[in-house]
Amino acid sequence: MNEELIRILVATDNHVGFLERHPVRGDDSFNTFEEIMRTAREMEVDFVLLGGDLFHDNKPSRKTLHRTMEIFRKYCFGDRSVQVQVVSDQKMNFRNSSGCVNYEDPNFNIDLPVFIVHGNHDDPSGDGDLSAIDLLAATNLLNYFGRAQDLKEIHLAPVLITKGSSKIALYGLGNIRDERLYRIFREKNVKWVTPAENRQDWFNIFVIHQNREGRNSKSTITEQMLAPFLDFVIWGHEHESLINPWESSAGGFFVVQPGSTVATSLIEGEAKPKHMALLEVSGKEHRFTPIRLKTVRPFIMEDITLSVAQPPLDPKDTDAVTEYLAEKVEEMIEVAAREHPPDPDYPNLHLPLIKLRVDYSGGFSTINPQRFGQRFVQRVANSEDILLFVKRRTQEKGKKTAA
């Protein structure tokens, strides 16, 4: 084992509890979050870094809380020795009453530390201004960091993590309403606290959970706004997996957008392969290795235009249109089946998500998606909403949904 190499399993937007009561998809978010934690354990990484939206609901159901606690309990405890050290002020870094990183509490045998910032889905709220993540921190299951104390002036104090001579300054910022954070950045009220000594020796990571791209420039944090001394930025919140880091035009740092680990919207960005990743740091060098997630439900999305069908369709012949669309869905199911054979560990996971966007301009009528879906109930995971009728294909482009 390389005593200088810090190995980090990175994932974001796990949205556990998403559609938890759905008869087919109910376990999807849990299966994948468990895959992540199991992988982290198998790879014996130094720690797991989560980029927010661990929970889908601000108030997760009791069952979701319970299942999530059981996953952490199953994978974070054991007799390995943790190789990294947190050398910054732990009381300042973490939200919990013990005042230390979870694996240093002598009453808990934690051997896989998890560090997490909150997202907009699991942000602090209500009496006590607590996040659901605070319940996991209170029970010492993880380390919750990156929570701004004062929105007038945000002090980004890093968690300083060392292993041998490798040193990571881990900056994090839990989600803040985009317009507000934009203003705080613009007014230069984000203060980056840097290590007192040998600032240039640290590998500086930043975890952020905000809009990265958007129409409205006043609600989008850009790479240009970030500190130029950063080395690597992990961008949560955006669900499309852009898993190959790019060098920012703004400075000398790399940016990656791991994307969500479960599709919460049946849109193009979520139909692409989903990932976690291994980030390895040695000195100022790093390597980033995408890991495709195996427990992601197949999702096939296509567009079809009724007016150009061959042979041509009669707009008044609803039965013919229905059969035409059903045939198309059959083809999509076949594509999904070729790519994702059944897995005995996940009995229903091969049932695909199918989204067929139907351009019905040219005098065609819509047909009832629920009724259409009935024939696919046992074969498509989202039989209730396979079809989406649009007038012109472009309407849907660039539509943004809450991530």
Next chain:
Amino acid sequence: MNEELIRILVATDNHVGFLERHPVRGDDSFNTFEEIMRTAREMEVDFVLLGGDLFHDNKPSRKTLHRTMEIFRKYCFGDRSVQVQVVSDQKMNFRNSSGCVNYEDPNFNIDLPVFIVHGNHDDPSGDGDLSAIDLLAATNLLNYFGRAQDLKEIHLAPVLITKGSSKIALYGLGNIRDERLYRIFREKNVKWVTPAENRQDWFNIFVIHQNREGRNSKSTITEQMLAPFLDFVIWGHEHESLINPWESSAGGFFVVQPGSTVATSLIEGEAKPKHMALLEVSGKEHRFTPIRLKTVRPFIMEDITLSVAQPPLDPKDTDAVTEYLAEKVEEMIEVAAREHPPDPDYPNLHLPLIKLRVDYSGGFSTINPQRFGQRFVQRVANSEDILLFVKRRTQEKGKKTAA
């Protein structure tokens, strides 16, 4: 230290989270629950036994959950060695995924075990049929037992606890709707599982959370219905503290009703001193020592009849009636102050609960209790509902509230 003596701190109906948003009383339930856990630690008891209604709300607020977790985390962990052994099938006894009593999980340094049954306030519900207590069990903060698997036939399998030659068979039954449980008992579908060997050597404790007394015999579990081989019955749910055990007329066992640790109704039964207790068991001998709780807010309740006031009051002179009642409240505040001097550890705990039941028969009118209370805002904890107007004093007698 006596190696045969099993020492148990007993409490019930802690109702944490009760009135948590009340400006004066919000911390009361937490203060007292923390007093119990602190006392258990200071006394170095072998374990804590809780009789249900740990939480006041079936869905405790995030803040209440968080505060409760922090209390368990503060008092249940450490380096003492636990002297008792659980020799029954732990997987059968407890609701958790680890399948063992919490202090035997090698990943947790528990040194003060807590055993608990659920009450009607924190009973299992919703998707997954989980109790809020399950969240504490999943995070290994306590041991949740006594949950009936099958209501057609309830198998009461005890937690068998030994220390040297002393042996406790701890039976528990989380709350079941009274009418239903009555029927199950009547139809002889409660099966008491007894230790395979030397049945007569065990000290048999039963923790139950049901109505003990009530008008309707079909919704009241009586001592006669319980197994005659029991030695000691701890009766939760009833909030009046009847802290001196009585020998049951039904069999050879003792019964105690510790009562709630916070007043959730301003009725006579809750105005009495509140208690936890130390139950000590050595062989088949036991000793039960009440411990008066110190953090309970003073509660003075009195009755007054306007028509017999001296000098007589004019029913039409509302101002005079108001002043008469205010004077009475002043006297009650003085009584409370004499008995409960301010405690610097609990800055507002000396503010008393005051309940004055006013018999206004004889042509008197009621006066607005909110307006009346305004003059006592800084001096009475429940200034908003000091006065209760009744027509004849007997109306209130025997009134039952959900416990």
